[in-house]
Structures are given as C-alpha cells and as structure tokens.
Amino acid sequence: MKTLKSGKIWGGITYYAPGAFSQLLEKACEFVENETDYDTHIMCSAGYGFGHQAVSCVMYHTQGKENPPSLRRFTSIEPQIHQMCSMRTSTHLNFSEELSKFSSNGKHQYWASITIRADISLMELFHDKWQETLTQIQGADGFIFSFGFHPLTKALLENSEKAGGNAAAIPPSDGPLFVLLINPIWALPEDDSRIFRAVGELVSELRSLARERGLLHRYIFTSYGFGKDDILAGYGDESLAKLVETSKRVDPRGLFQLGVPGGFKLPNRTIVGS
Template sequence: MLPIASVVVLSIISPFVRGQLPCDSACRNLSEILPGSVFFGQTAKSNLWSNFQAESVPQCRVEPQDAFAVSKILTVAKAYQCHFAVLAGGTSPFRYASNAEGGITIDMQRMKSVQLVDNDLLHVKVGAGAVWADVYRELDPRNMSATGTRNSLTGVTGSILGGGISFFSQRFGWSCDTAVAFEAVLANGTLVNVTHNSYPDLFFALRGGGNNFAIVTSVVIEAFRDPPTWYTFQLWDIGILGVIFQRLQDYTAQMPSEVWQLATTFGWHVPTRQFVISERIVGSGLPKLSSSLHYPAGELSSKQSNVRETYIYQRSTLQMSQKMDIMNAPGFYNYFGSVTVKNHATIHLALADAFCEEVFSIQKAAGLQIYIVYNPLTVETLRKMQTRGGNALGIDPKDGPLTIVNINLHWNSESDIWLMTNFMRRLTTRFRQRAEELGMLHPYLFQNHAYEEQDVFSGYGNESLRRLRRIRKEVDPEGVFQKLQPGFFKLGEHVDSMS
C-alpha cells in the first residue's frame, strides 16, 4: 500500500505528453502541484560556490516549503523517471552533487529555520536549507554553539550526512555524532522521524552514509554552552617542517586541555611563489605560542627559526567561521581530495614532499590556490563517534590517533580542467602509495572532502559497508537514490532496474 503522501500526489500527476522529455513533463506537473515554487530557464540557475555546480542548469528548480512538498517532488520525479539533486548549502565542488543538470534541483532554501527546542538538553532543530552560519548566528548570542563545520556557508545536513569535521571535534566528535533526530522523506514518499530508538539502522546510516537513503528535511542536533573564543594563527619557515609535524604528532596523541582544535596547513603561496606552513589553534584559553623553534637535530641545530606571523583573536564561532570562508572564495573551479594516515611526523613530511613535487606542474595556472590541511583525529574524538550506536564511518577507536589530510584546489579557467584532473589523480595516488610504503595508510576517506574519483565507501570497512548496503535495500529497494540522484558518492552496489 502506498503511503498517504504518495497517494495524494499520484492522483494529480499529469499524463505524459508525447514529444516532451520526462523531466520537462515532471517540471510542468510540479508547477501545477506547487504553484509559485517552481522556476525554469535562467531563474532555475543557482549561484553556487564552485563553477562546476554553478554552470549546471536544471530543467527546473523547486523550492519546497516543508517535508510534505519534498515528498510530492520525489514522487513526481519517480513517476517520470527524472533525475534530481538536493540543494542544501551547495559547497561541494562535485558536479551534480546538489544541482541536477537537465533534471530537478530540490532547493531547500525555504526550509532553513533554526530553533532551540529543548533548553535543558540543548537540542536545536535545524531545517535542511540552513547553513552553519544560520546555526552560529542563532546560538552565539546565547553563549552557545554547535559542532558544525569550520566554514560558515557549508550546509548543515550535507555535512552531517558525510561526517563533518568541526572546530569542536576534540570535545564532541564530528557533526554527525551530535545529531539526535532526523526528519526524512523515504524513497516511497513516506515521512519519518528517525532516532536511535525509532529507526536505529537508518539513524546509523544517516550519520555518515551520505545521500543514499533518504532526503533529510530537518535534523535535531546537540548544542553546548561556553564555546571557546581564542583563535590563533602562526606562519612558519618551511625549513622547520619536521618540527611542526612533530608538534602535530604530539598534540594529536595528547591534546593540551585548553586546545579544542589544531589544524596544520601546507600550501603554495602564489604571490611570493613559496611554500608556506601554518598552524591554527582553537582554545578555551590562550594556548602557549612559541616565538621561535629550533631546527631539527643535525640540521643547523644551533639555530632557531623565528615565527614569521602570529595573529591572536577572540571571536565568536560565527566570526571565525566567516574568517575561514576567506580561504574558500566562491567563483572558481574546485577539486577536493583526502587521505587518512597514521599520526606520525614521518608520513606527514612524506606527503608534504610529494605535494611539493607535484605542485610545480600546475603553478602557472591562472587563479591557482592549492594547499593541504592536516586534521588531527584523536582517540578522544573517535570515542565520541561511538555514541548512540556509533556512526557509519567505520573507524575503530583502536585505530587512532589518525590524521585526515585534505587537499584544497581552485583555479580560474575551464581550459585547465584536464590539467587539474591529472594533477589530482597523481597527487591522491602518490599520497596513498607513499602511506602504504611506510605502513601508515588507513583506508578511511573523508566523504565531505574526497575527490570525486576516490572510492569512499570501500574505506568504511566491510562491516559498516555491508550494513549500509543492507539498510539501503530495506529503505530504498528500487534504488531511487542510487539511480535518480546520481550526484555525490554512491554505495556502488548494483540495483535492479526500477519498475
């Protein structure tokens, strides 16, 4: 028996018109069902962060006002076999991840409310159209925050579906680990409220399993009081890379009590044509900052390297996430990539060496920005990932501590796409090979930041992957989210043709 939401829609689906493409017919039908919410032509385009997504033009863009409207859209898309994408932030560089070329883009921007729904448990309900700036803007005045991403314009639901590294992961895990409930539309149009108690398997899958199971229309997350306000940045000479990476190793193994997050960035600085190394620290108190560091033993060991730049801020979470946005300006072609390695200065340095060798092949590209970020994944963070039955990422706390190394690349010209594609293929391959050679590779790949050709789910481990595929078959037996929502990372298992 069809769910009620689907029965209502199916009763008013227009008959297919000969000569019209399926998505054209679907969009015309939706304009009748949801008047004032469907946009065609130039008004269907979205000014998205990456050119790869911004250049895509859907057959129509639909702005649902609630979960019932989302159910109607999904039912129509299925009836006409029209592909779709869900736009709930749009900061992925993955072409078609949130904008369906020639299909239906389900734009959640009318569903972006942020509401503190339980002042005792500090539960906050967030609509699917909200970005983390919306959450921080609501919570900052209350002296509260949430375990959201470090960039303000990242979509809340998308980051949770993929995992979500945060300023505050050392204390609370990743973004997905603070989710306590989801409102979601299943492939058959049913609207469900998903918690660890009501639908434990689906709850597990939505915390890191990507867009393979349902369309999330809202999520309830845990907030916390008294967020840290100290943020520091230091820029160092690359001659002491080994010292910086040793400190990263030491901090990841035993994070100082006042430090909530450390990120080490190594990049090519285009204006000065130099490689640069920097550290960012988030703390509840001002962390101990060095003005100079000794060169490694045997390498000018009697000399010191003075810090090149030091900045100390006291800022709200919103202000600091907006400052991070500067490193990720819109209007470029972008690629992400990721690798996970053991926490050791040897592999950190080896990856930096490979990065230096490969960057020279693209250094003349217009509008180039290229850097890698070393993100600690501490044992304490991994333990937080075990709450409420654990997330879908498949990382055992016994594997830690680890380092998530993310690649960030952008450039100006469409003519350089092939150059950059080859660069990313070489760099991700070399990172993986070098880590394997040193016995320091971990199979996990951070979904939110992986390169589109990387096999994300193979890194989740056999147990988690088998469970995810079983859940997918149970909640989406026809493979709607595998076949009609092709953008982003899919579970990869063959599904029968939809009837």
Template sequence: MKFLCAVLSCASAVHAVGVGTCCTRLHQELGTKVSFLGQPAYDATESSYWSLQEAGLKPGCILRPSVPQDVSRAVAIIAPVDGCNFAIKGQGHAPAAGFANIDGGVTIDMTGLSTTLLSPDHSVLSVGAGASWLQVYQYLNPFNVSVAGGRNGLVGVGGLTLGGGISHFSPRVGWACDTVVNFEVVLADGTLTNANKSCHSGLYRALKGGANNLGVVTRFDLRTFSQGNLSVSSFVNTISQRGPVLRAFTDIVSSPKFDVYTSLVVGFLYNSSSKAWVISNSAVYTSPVLDPPVFAELAAVPSISNSSRITSLASLADEAPTPPLNWLFATATFKASAEFMLEIFDILNNTLYSFNPQGGVVWDVAFEPLPSMMLSHAAKTGGNVLGVRPEQGNSYIMLLSALWPDSVSNAVVEQVSRQAISTIESRAKAEGLLRKFQYLNYAAPYQTPLASYGADSVKFLQRVSRKYDPLALFQARVPGGFKLAKEGQL
C-alpha cells in the first residue's frame, strides 16, 4: 500500500480567549458534532468511560468527529486559543482521571472514527482510531486473518496501540504497535498526514509507545496474519496452590524455547470484605490445539474448576462490560523467578490484609509473560520507543489493579497501591530482579513509564516532539496521560 505524506505548515499565533470561545468556534464550524452538557451526545460520551474517575469530569464541550478532517479542523481551531485545553478519547479504558477526559476543556471523542477496511490482498487492515478491538475482530472473523490487539474487545484501538499493546499474538508478532505499517495523524498545526517507514519515519517510530504526546491518530494501518480459532483454558485454584502455580508460570516464562502460541495471564484476586484470595488463570493457545503441552504443568495443579474450549477471537474478546466502578492500575516488570513471585504475594498480603476501606475493594494482581522473542520483532518493523530489548531475557509484567465502588476511598486506595508497589520494587531491586520498564498502558498516574523507556528513547521523543509540535501543544494543552515534558526532566 502507498501512503501520501503531507508538508508541515506553520503554526498560527496563540490568542488568549479560553474554552468558551473555543467551544463556540468549534460549534460554528462543526455544528452538531459538538455537544454541550445536557445534550444526548454529550451524555453518551460521558457514560461510555470505563472508570467513574473519568466519567466524573465535565468538559466544556465534546466533539465527536465523523471524518479525519473534523479532527484536523478542530485542532486548527483549538491550537491558537490559549487556555483551551483538550483531551483525546478512544474507547475510554484508561482508568485514571483526566487521561482521556477533561474538566472544563474540550474532549475529542474519537469513537465515530471506527471504519474497518481490509486491503484487497488481505495483508493490511485500515481501522479508524476510535474503534474497539471487538469491532475489528468481528469484521476480520470471516477472512481468517487477524491483527495483534487487545484481549478484551471493549478496549480501544487508539490507546492500546499508542502505548505498546499486548495481544494474544505478541510472542508471534510483537507489541501491537510493532504491527502498524502506517499512522494517519493530525499534527499540532492541524495538518493531516501519514507516518510510516518512508514518510515522517521518526514520527512513525515515536508513535509506537509515545502515547498522546505527538498528535491525534485518526487511522491505524495494521499488518495482518493468518489466524483461525484459538484454544482457551481457564483454571481456578485455591490460594494454597500458589507455589505450584507460580512455578508453572515461571517455567513457561523462562523457557529458552518459549512457545510462540502461548498467551497466559495468572491472576491473584483479593476481596477486602471477605479477606479471601483466589487464583484465576487464563491460558490461551493461539492455535486450535486443546490442552496444549505448554500448559500441562499448570493444568496439573489441583483446581477448584477448569475448562477448555476452541473458539474464535471475536467470541473470546466479546466480554461483558463491568458496572461503573473506580479503578486503579499500577505496574512493574521483573526477571522471572517463582521465589520472588511468592515474595510479591507475601508483601501484598501483608499490605492489603488489614485494609478494608468503605465499600470494600477488590485487588487483582495479574502476571503476564514478556518473552524476549516478543521484543525481537520491533527491529524488523521500524523500531519502537519502548526501550525493552530482547537481550534482557525473558521477563514478566505485573499489573496490580484495584476496583472499588465508593469514591470516598480513592485517595487511600491509591496510597496503599503506591506503598505496595514501592515495597515490591525495592525488594526486587535488592535481589537484582527489577527491570526498569513500566508498561505505559498499565501504569499508575504516579509512575513514570516514558522515563522508564530510557534516556535514548526520551531524547528521541523530545526531538520528534520539537520537530512536529514546536509550540508543545500536546504537552501543555493536552494535560492528560503521561507527558514527555514532565517525564523528560527525570
């Protein structure tokens, strides 16, 4: 496929007038695509966020573009208006307040840009940046091809891909961002352009992990691969089986011959009201082989329940939405060690056992393999900025998530998660098991995932940002998410 580049135009001067003027101008130019508090379109966006923290923010107006040119026009209107801050929203699954919504500014809800189109030779899928992965998988299902995207279909193509993206297929094809052959993107001056290997190649690489720091992506062109049905197993174990479960996980992760069809999440769940832990494992094999040998050790651990089936990705990813709740994500990456995972459990148990805030809280500690073969794909596909390299060996990512109904507990839950992560990190550091990498899509607002990519990636991102966004629009006026301007100082 051929993609046209666009020439950068000069940024216009900034005028101080504020968000009211900005919303009025947007409304004048884009009509009913711009909505205000109390209107159905505004409420539809507000009620589509995954977390209560995001849904609680009230933008001055919401733009729902239906073609990429709407985004281009909107950025050109917003950019010169000082004081008019904005947020970019995909499927709204980042939990932290302000990542994809904004109090008093403009929220650009990209979900209307969700067209899916497979190239005639079926090698590239073009998808609007606001689509959900379920829309993608349902569209691709009859073609026997797939793309690397979210495991839960409700998650957005935009946020997941710009932050890296772990898919069931990542050991085979890399991070979701490694499979992007072209980004269609609106730059800080409103220019709509393409970024790929031969056109704005620096921007192309920077967008693979650079999140919302460089532009508003309007379309992703993703490399496809042949894919039929998958094998899916679930095992639930009592917490007393944590030793053998973690041993089985570590044996899979640290195997020098990591099986590329493996997609595994081992999860420890803790309910503060019942003070009970349970282990829940999702073992997917991306080939239709029931009970594959790679999961034999895990399957042999005595379980409360277990099930296996062959199914399609579209059906597997079709998960029911959760009720509105407060959510928190936090993360860390470690070198594989079953003994240390048991220490993580002890630290969490000690930290969480006596903590039962008003309304209760459920903790989910998920462990996911980060095999070096998954990291080897980036070099062949134009690179990314994530800074994790195959030479570092097989690792695993921990995602600590918390969900709780009562917003009164927001500050204390964050404080406890911070304390737990800090204790785990210091212990891992002391034992030589801590990796620097913090996966951006799992990071807490108090973490610094961009800085964790390393100095070379940060300098590169800063150079690309200065070239394409000399007035730092996406740093200063899109305050949500992890910001280069802030983390680049660390």
C-alpha cells in the first residue's frame, strides 16, 4: 500500500464579497488549465445563508509553503471578507475538522453533482441559473444553498496516469474538468417537495446546457451524487466491467448488493440466477 508523509499544510478558506464570483471563476479556469504545482488543491463555491451571499475558495499547499505562487491568484482577489478568512499553517486533521463543520446532522439536505469540461461562459450561465433557483426557494426556514466547483486539473490527471491510473478511468485528454456540487440545506419537512422539485429541475437544466455545448463529462463524483443518478456508469465501461467481474467472482450471491442497505449498487446481472 502506498503511503503519504503527513507534514504541515498551508491553507484554509478565503471568503470574498459575492461580486468577486467572476474573478474567482476566471482564476479557477486559469488554474485548471495551466497550473503544474502538484502540491496544491482548491475548491471554489458561491453560497447563500441567513439572508446573505458570499464566494469562497478552500485552498491548500500540501508542502506547507505559505502563500505559494500557485495560489496567489486566489489570495490576491478582492474584496475579501477578512474576518471570516482562515488561512494558516496547520495539520491535515485540523483542516479536516474545519470542513466537517459544514456538514450538519439533523437537517434536510439534497446533494447532486455533474462534471463538465472547464468553460468560463458555461460556468457563468450556471451561476445565473443557480441564482434564479435561489430566488424561488430562499424563503425556506434555515435555508443554505451552495454551488461548488472543484477542479480536476490537467496536472492532477497526468500525475494520476503516471501513478497507474484512476478508478474512474479519466484520461488526461478529458481534462481539465470541474466537479460541480449543488447542495441545499433546510430545516423543515414541509419544504421538502418544493426544494427537491426546484433543485432537481436546476440540475437537469445544467446537465442539458453542458450536453448541448459538448462539455458534459460522464463522471459523477460518488460522494456528491444524487441517489437516482447512475453513478457507476459514470466510471466508464472499462472500470464498470472490472467491478462486475470482481463482484461475480467474490460475491456471486450478491450479499453486498442485496443485504447491505444504502450506497450505489452494481447492475443485478452480477448476481447468480438474476
């Protein structure tokens, strides 16, 4: 098993005024296209909560370099909401604990994701569509709404291929990519139907817009995927075939598919007698 040295990391979250979205998007597209620093990672988002909007960039340098050249394009964006920013040198555990605070137990949540090829004009259109949906449902009690875009850079995909490839079988030629996250959170069950309907329509529209422009990618990030999405098909035919053959060999009766609740399951053809 390959291991990684766990050392000090520089990073955190930088928050910006909502008007900085276009700047952040431009810099994120520049980052995914051109950045070759393997030791950086970013996650960008626009968000709404408690009557206010903000834009943010979660960023890290895993070798602990403070404000490295690869991340200055993000740390220099203004206007920032400085009292909310958390850039620092710390540990992997500490940064994990910081992000875990954004996951709320006991709340109603909807997670959905698509993956697209990097394109500024399409992402601007997506942001506009997200804003339109926000106006329809922001009155729900305890409402929080995130529109995230997390990059799979050319450098990341190339490095992955050199290390033996990735389970999703995404070749470097497919990149760079953005994994998009649409994630509303709210408090009351009586708002479930209208929020599910509005956000479901939004995700469907975003997928159609990307497909029309030839920018939709098959991959759906498993941790963000909606329960009705065909997540495993997004791994590609070759990887899916390997999963099916493995299941036939080690679990012919389908214990893990039929006896274990939750998660995304392989097609039933992997089960003996199906």
